[in-house]
Amino acid sequence: MANIIKATDLTLAYNRGKNEIIKNANFSVRKGEFVFITGPSGSGKSTLLKSFYGHLKPAGGSMVVGGLELAGVSTSKLQELRTHMGMVFQDYKLINEWTVAKNVVLPLMIAGYSLDVQQTQAQRLLRHVKLTEYGNKHPFELSGGEQQRVGIARALAKNPMLILADEPTGNLDEYSSNVIWDLMENACGQLETTVVVVTHRIPTIFSLPYRHFIIENKGVYEVH
């Protein structure tokens, strides 16, 4: 199966290379896989995830995502790549002045879909995350779990090749967390989207086969 992400001797650093977080990491993620990345606090999990969507460029080595080398990538190519990704964040990153429906179709809006298509898709996506009645509300009117479901609906809006999630259940109770994991599993299992999740703890109830990478001492290792 084709690689969606391939890191070769990857080094990630802050402060113009002075503060190395990841050093000489080699790993790959294939299409349709579900991947957990864990590690202690401050180990560089979120930094690694940010590098997948080009927020942090490699300080050394190579990082290829969706066939695009991210070292020295142009802004326009990076923008194009990001339109094929869905992102889910611990703090949801929803736009509070927009309605839930408008938040959900943000990727479609960026891709230039018509308003009709956006409205139809908003209904479908909100039905998928069981928030049909919430389309006209604003994110701040929703609970944390509901906001995260909106975040997942947004991530799925354009049938992305890759979903990146940074601690998606970090702020949620157990019940809401299980709902989120169900949606994530569904995205990977039924929609065949590649999912990479950064988390402190792998959920105990998880039915899909998955791969597990751990970050330790600036290295990225697979746990078998």
Place this chain on the structure above:
Amino acid sequence: MKFIKDHVMFILPLVAILLGIEFFLVFDRMTASYEQRLREGYSMLVVSNKPITLQELQSINKNIGQSTKIEKDEILKEISFGQKPEDIKEIISTLPNFYTIKLAKYLDTSELNKLQKDLSANKKIKRVESFGNSYSSNYKLFSFIKFILKVFIVFMSVVSLFLVIKQMEVWGYVHKERMQVMEIFGAPVMLRSGVLFKVAIVDAFIATSIIVSLFLYFRYQLAEIIELDILVNNSQLLFQPIDAFILLLCAIIIVVISVYMVVFSSREKEA
């Protein structure tokens, strides 16, 4: 209320900048008009032994725009009362030629001195008379006032520009999160900053309309109400249609630069 306050805080400094630009345009036109009047009102008297053409005078100095011969008969009319015709004829034959000279453009004192020197150096020309002193002192006073106003306008514009940028930063802070989320999902600059551009351009139109209305009022109403001759006679200098275009263009350039500054300052940064 906050929405209105945000807009007023942006429109006011923009109005101040446009006011400065319009004053600048008005003073520039006033100066040009004053220079024209000075140029037209200024004359130099040239006395020559032999007749001299305009081309000859222009070959001496290219700043000469016009020359008019003063007929000898006209001069004698004033002084020949009671003289015999044969005496008058003799006087005419001995009189030199008189010419009044007008300038092609406004000249400063040094250029006028050079013109006078060039003319005096010519063998055909006997004498040159000019009225340079009052010409120069009036213009110097006018230039000084213009300079002071320009300094004030530049100072006011710079301060106002900082206020515009400050208000833009406030807007940027308000919209920062939304723009960053859109950037993460791959939105191009124009899409994620579209709201800022729309609001800023609307405000640019409002600020331009305020200044245009104000100066139209000056031109068509105030000049007559205060009955100040200089304003009534030169009201066309107070506002011209091209000014509206210049002001709108300046306002749009200012807001576009300000929006871009905010957009680029709110871009996601690598630590």
